[in-house]
Structure formats: C-alpha cells, structure tokens
Amino acid sequence: MNTSILVVDDDDAHRGMLRMMLQSWGYAVDEAVDGDDAVTAVHNKAYDVVLTDVRMARTSGIDALKGILAYNPALPVILMTAYSSVETAVEALRLGAYDYLIKPLDFEALRHTLQQAVEHSRLSVENRELRRQLSEAAAGPAILGRSKAIDDMRGFIATVAPTEATVLITGESGTGKELVARAIHEGSERAQKPLVVVNCAALAENLLESELFGHERGSFTGADKRRDGRFVQADGGTLFLDEIGEMPLPLQAKLLRALQQGEVQRVGSDTPIHVSVRVIAATNRNLREEVDQRRFREDLYFRLNVITIEVPPLRARAEDIPLLAAHFLQRYAERNRKTIKGFAPQALDAMLRYPWPGNVRELENAVERAVILCTGDLITGRELPLSIATAEEEPAATPPPDTGAGSLAGLSLDELERRAILDTLHQTGDNKSEAARRLGITRATLHNKLRKYGLE
Known part of the structure; x- marks a missing residue:
C-alpha cells in the first residue's frame, strides 16, 4: 500500500506541480484547496503526512494545523510558505507542526523531510499497536510476541x-520457559490451586530430595521438625521442575516412582503420601543426548516427554523484539519513576541486529540498564550495553597513512565539513547538542547541514 499524502494549497499550479512530483516519488496524493477542506479530508481518510501551505484565501494553514492535530495528534503536518516569518515558524512548531519549509521549495529537502515524516508516522502506528498488545497481555501470564513461532506456540499451549x-x-536459557509453564497452569483446571516451582540446579542432591518429598524430624542433621515437600505443597495443582537435566541420577529414580505411582515418601519415612500433581519440566539440555550419554534415565525421559514444547530463541523471532522491549521499558520506567517515551530509531536498530545469546532475559536486563541510565525522553544507543549498541556494525575502513596537511588534499570544502560533522557525531555518541557545541555552531545550523549532506 502506497504512502498517502494530503497536499493543501489554493494555488492550482503549485499544487499540481507538487502532486506530479510526489507521485513520481511513489506517493499516493490527494489534494485540498483550503484548510477547512483539509480538516474534512483528514476526518474521512487516514493519511501518513499532510503538506500544507500557510497563506490561503479562506482558512490558513495554521488553522488547518490546529484542526488536524485536534483530530489526530500523531499525524505529521508539514507547513510551507513563501514568507520566512520567524514568528509564524515558531507558532507552527509550538502548535505541533512536524516541520516548516520555505517556498520556493528545496526539493531535496522536501523529499528528505517527507521520508522522515513518513517514518515518524509509521513509528507512531507501531507504538499504538505495541501499547494495545501490552494492554491485552496485562490480564494474565503474558507470552508476548506477534511472530508465527510465538503464535503457533500459544495455540499449542491452549490445546x-x-x-x-x-x-x-x-x-x-533465558527464552522464558517458566512463563510457558505458568501459561499452561493458568489454562488448566488446576489454575485455582498452587503452581510450585523448583530449580533442580540450585540444590545439592540431599537437599533437593528433601525439597521435593519433604522429611521427618531427625532424618538428617539439621532436620529439627517435619517438613512437607514441594509435591505435597503442589497437591491439586502443578509442580514445575526447572532445569530437570541437572537432577542427579539417584534422585531421578525416586522422581519416576512419584510420577508413576502418584505418591511420595518423606525422607526418613516409610509411609507413602498420595498426591495429585501435574508435572511440567523444563531444560536447556538435549535430554535425548543426555540419555545416550547415560546421564539421564531413559524411562524418566519417556515419562516426562509426553508433550514437548520448544521455546524459540529470541534471534529466531526478531520481529518480537520491539514489543518485548516496550514491555520491559514500561515495567522499569514505572519501577524507577521515570517518564521515557520509547526508543530512538538507532537504539531499536541496534537491538534488532544483535543476536541475543542470553535471549529474552538478556533483553530485559539491557532495557532495565538503559532505563536507569536514560536522562532524556528516548533511550538511545548510548544507554545500551556496548556489545548491543555496536552489534554487526561494518568495520571501519583502514585510514590512509597520515602524511600531514597533504592527506586532505583534493577534498572539497563541503566534503571536509561533512567529515568533520560525522567525526564529531561519532565522538559524541550522536548527541547533536554536544556535537553542535564542539563544532561551534547552533543546533539549528547543525540540523540544516545534516539535511544538506543527507545525514538525517
């Protein structure tokens, strides 16, 4: 679907010229001859950008701007005028105009501004969709994502x-296996009963046995009273055994008996206790290989492997990264009492390039760190860990040997200025205010030069 632009101008010739040019650039163009008509058009159709003249016979572009933004505050409106009035420009920007261009138009500047405005519009739509999905997910165990892999997994969980x-x-590790277990429990008839979680890698063998099955008083040193195990605590509900591949072989036999017989015995007791427990296990190991290496019991493997759900790594569902990142941003911004609107495009690009060996857990940690370090409205690459911010960047070209002043010979003044701007932005981490200060120019001048050299 083509990007749709509404052109508003009471000069038929100028409006027609803009229509032909924008269509040649691949845009779908509608026209309005007055500010009132523009407001009506925006009510009747969804546009990506509005490009409007300021001075028109009936309703001005400024009035049209007010009416358009009152209806859709996220719609980028670009104003153009033959009168380079500072007061008009300031008023337009104060009211929420996306940008302000002077007639006769610089067509390259117009093209670049439109590209930026379209991207801004696209990001606004994506952010609204992310907020909608986050709102829908807030009611229960949220397996966030819109990728096919996650959609398929959610459907399988529902079955x-x-x-x-x-x-x-x-x-x-870090893909969210416990979240899947919680979703299974919440979707079962056992949802009103406990979900009890045991990390099999966190305890020594003797302590893990007591943790699972309980113990009698005096059954071992330190057992000063009887204690129920996690199987009893989960009676009627679900027991989630995380990192089941780390369970010692001797204890695997006792777990198998508990699964087959539906009963457990406390350490130090000969009396069986009947329990009704659904077991969900998780592992980051290949249990089939562990069986072949005799590190995991084959009979227990088959008993556990009635239904298998494989959680995809984050790198296999990169389209879910923006939604997950927005979810974690919302969580940690609230926790740290910060107001952060979202991610700058370069930060989001870096997160999409990074392979995430630590999966969703690593993404969560990276966003939490960024929220803590962020001092502005948007998280940029400066707040992300260096390994993420520089992920898969093209290696810098080897600089030519430094031969003194002659090493810049043959370069135009424009190219020298362009290089100076690029080097300064790189040194300041794309901080335009600091770059302008170091270059000895205003931020507005830097903005104009970035446009001139196609750097923005």
Whole structure:
C-alpha cells in the first residue's frame, strides 16, 4: 500500500506541480484547496503526512494545523510558505507542526523531510499497536510476541493446557520457559490451586530430595521438625521442575516412582503420601543426548516427554523484539519513576541486529540498564550495553597513512565539513547538542547541514 499524502494549497499550479512530483516519488496524493477542506479530508481518510501551505484565501494553514492535530495528534503536518516569518515558524512548531519549509521549495529537502515524516508516522502506528498488545497481555501470564513461532506456540499451549498431560519444555536459557509453564497452569483446571516451582540446579542432591518429598524430624542433621515437600505443597495443582537435566541420577529414580505411582515418601519415612500433581519440566539440555550419554534415565525421559514444547530463541523471532522491549521499558520506567517515551530509531536498530545469546532475559536486563541510565525522553544507543549498541556494525575502513596537511588534499570544502560533522557525531555518541557545541555552531545550523549532506 502506497504512502498517502494530503497536499493543501489554493494555488492550482503549485499544487499540481507538487502532486506530479510526489507521485513520481511513489506517493499516493490527494489534494485540498483550503484548510477547512483539509480538516474534512483528514476526518474521512487516514493519511501518513499532510503538506500544507500557510497563506490561503479562506482558512490558513495554521488553522488547518490546529484542526488536524485536534483530530489526530500523531499525524505529521508539514507547513510551507513563501514568507520566512520567524514568528509564524515558531507558532507552527509550538502548535505541533512536524516541520516548516520555505517556498520556493528545496526539493531535496522536501523529499528528505517527507521520508522522515513518513517514518515518524509509521513509528507512531507501531507504538499504538505495541501499547494495545501490552494492554491485552496485562490480564494474565503474558507470552508476548506477534511472530508465527510465538503464535503457533500459544495455540499449542491452549490445546495442551486443559489436559492432564506431563509437559517437557525445552529451549535455551533465558527464552522464558517458566512463563510457558505458568501459561499452561493458568489454562488448566488446576489454575485455582498452587503452581510450585523448583530449580533442580540450585540444590545439592540431599537437599533437593528433601525439597521435593519433604522429611521427618531427625532424618538428617539439621532436620529439627517435619517438613512437607514441594509435591505435597503442589497437591491439586502443578509442580514445575526447572532445569530437570541437572537432577542427579539417584534422585531421578525416586522422581519416576512419584510420577508413576502418584505418591511420595518423606525422607526418613516409610509411609507413602498420595498426591495429585501435574508435572511440567523444563531444560536447556538435549535430554535425548543426555540419555545416550547415560546421564539421564531413559524411562524418566519417556515419562516426562509426553508433550514437548520448544521455546524459540529470541534471534529466531526478531520481529518480537520491539514489543518485548516496550514491555520491559514500561515495567522499569514505572519501577524507577521515570517518564521515557520509547526508543530512538538507532537504539531499536541496534537491538534488532544483535543476536541475543542470553535471549529474552538478556533483553530485559539491557532495557532495565538503559532505563536507569536514560536522562532524556528516548533511550538511545548510548544507554545500551556496548556489545548491543555496536552489534554487526561494518568495520571501519583502514585510514590512509597520515602524511600531514597533504592527506586532505583534493577534498572539497563541503566534503571536509561533512567529515568533520560525522567525526564529531561519532565522538559524541550522536548527541547533536554536544556535537553542535564542539563544532561551534547552533543546533539549528547543525540540523540544516545534516539535511544538506543527507545525514538525517
């Protein structure tokens, strides 16, 4: 679908010229001859950008701007005028105009401004969609994502959750296996009963046995009273055994008996206790290989592997990164009492390039760090960890040997200025205010030069 632009101008010739030029650039163009007509058009159709003259016979561009933004504050409106009035420009920008161009138009500047405005419009739509999805996800265990892999997994969870089947969740560390387990529990008839979580890698063998099955008083040193294990605590509900591949072999046999017989025995007791527990296990290991290497019992593997759900790594669903990042931004901004609107484009690009070996957990940690360090309205590449901010950047070209003043010979003054701006922006981490200060120019002048050299 073509990007749609509304051109507003009471000069038929100028409006026609703009229509032909914009169409040659691939835009779909509608026209209005007055500010009132423009406001009506915006009510009747969704546009990506409005390009309007300021001085028109009936309703001015400034009045049209007010009416358009009152209806759709996110719609970029670009004003153009033959009168380079500073007061008009200031008023337009104060009212929310996206930009302000002087007639006769610099067509390259117009083209560049339109490209930026379209990108701004696209990001606004994406942000609204992200907020909608976050709102929908707030009611329960949120497996966030709009990728096919996540949609398929959510559908499979919806099928499996209402059953009593044992589920084995596989996937790399940090992919969100516990979140999947919680979604299964919440979708089951056991949802009103406890979901009890045990990390099998966190405890030594003797302590893990007591953690799972409980113990009698005096059954080992330090056992000063009887204690129920996690199986009993989960009776009627769900027991989630995380990192099941780390469980010692001797304890695997006792777990298998508990799964098959539906009963457990406290350490130091011969009395069985009947329990009704659904078991969900998770691992980042290949249990089939662990069985082949005799590090995991084959009978337990088959008992656990009734239903398998594989959680995809984050690098396999990169389209979910903006939604996940927005979710974590909202969480940590609220927690740290900060007002941050979102991510700058270069920060989002860096996150999309990065391979995320630590998966969703690494993304969450990176966003939390960025929120803490952020001092502005947007998170930029400066707040992200260096490994993420510089992910897959093209290696810098090897500079030519320094031969003194002659090394710049043959370069035009424009090219020298362009290089100076690029080097300064790189040194300041794309901080335009600081770059302007170092270059000894105003921020507005820097903005104009960036446009001139196609750097913005």
